[in-house]
Amino acid sequence: MKKVVILISGRGSNMEAILRAQPPVEFAAVISNKADAAGLETARAHGIPTAVLSHKGFDSREAFDAELARLIDGYTPDLIVLAGFMRILSEGFVRHYEGRMINIHPSLLPAFTGLNTHARAIDEGCKLHGCTVHFVTGELDHGPIIAQAAVPVLNDDTPETLSARVLVQEHRLYPEAVRWFAEDRLSLLDGKVRVRLDTVDPSASLRFPA
Structure with missing residues (x-):
């Protein structure tokens, strides 16, 4: 273990x-x-x-x-x-x-690295926003992507309402990524993450909330 x-x-x-x-x-x-x-x-x-x-x-x-x-x-x-x-x-x-440290970021990387991601997504008129689990590298918020989850950006969204919806997906996605690592489902190849598809639904890492 x-x-x-x-x-x-x-x-x-x-x-x-x-x-x-x-x-x-x-x-x-x-x-x-x-x-x-x-x-x-x-x-x-x-x-x-x-x-x-x-x-x-x-x-x-x-x-x-x-x-x-x-x-x-x-x-x-x-x-x-x-x-x-x-x-x-x-x-x-x-x-x-390297290859042993992961992070979750509240945007669909590579978009909106850094802070204030929800306000920036609204200001840019994005229709989709979300979160990303990635391996950490020396470039801030730019490591190889493990998984992403998306939510729609609604017309009346504020940074607070959008943040709350994204956080629900963070709490679903991050534990899943930790489990994948624990079960040796992840591999890094040429700077990209591969997930073993015999055990993981390939559509599971990017979905809209119900």
């Missing part, structure tokens, strides 16, 4: 969705850069070890990331899951976990 370490900075709603889904993994630890992150209590309630490493005591991003990597590696994880970890990761850190 593969071991997973989850990184959070806040309430960790995607983390909670993954825990509820019970993918066939061992949750080795939940780590936060903020001691008051609400998700730490959620992890403890599930019996998962927690740790806090504040970035404020370090002189550089690279120094913090080096210490964070040492902390993570103490749990010998197979997969690192970013679940609202609000830090831009250094190139060395990302390279260290």
Whole structure:
């Protein structure tokens, strides 16, 4: 059974969705850069070890990331899951976990990398919006795509209403992607993710909510 370490900075709603889904993994630890992150209590309630490493005591991003990597590696994880970890990761850190670290982003990448994705999708007149699970690389929000889920953008949508609908899909999609990794269904070939189709419905990763 593969071991997973989850990184959070806040309430960790995607983390909670993954825990509820019970993918066939061992949750080795939940780590936060903020001691008051609400998700730490959620992890403890599930019996998962927690740790806090504040970035404020370090002189550089690279120094913090080096210490964070040492902390993570103490749990010998197979997969690192970013679940609202609000830090831009250094190139060395990302390279260290290449092919073993995933993230979820609230847009249909490669569209709308970065912040304020829902407002930007509305402003651009998009008819579809959604979320993307991807492997993390050195280029922000540009890693190989594992899966996507789409929702329609309605005429009366606000960033808040659109965000809420996308979040429902995030909570469905992220646990599914973790399960795929745990069951060795994913492979990287020429910078693209392949999902083993004998066990996965090829239409399952992109759908509209009911």
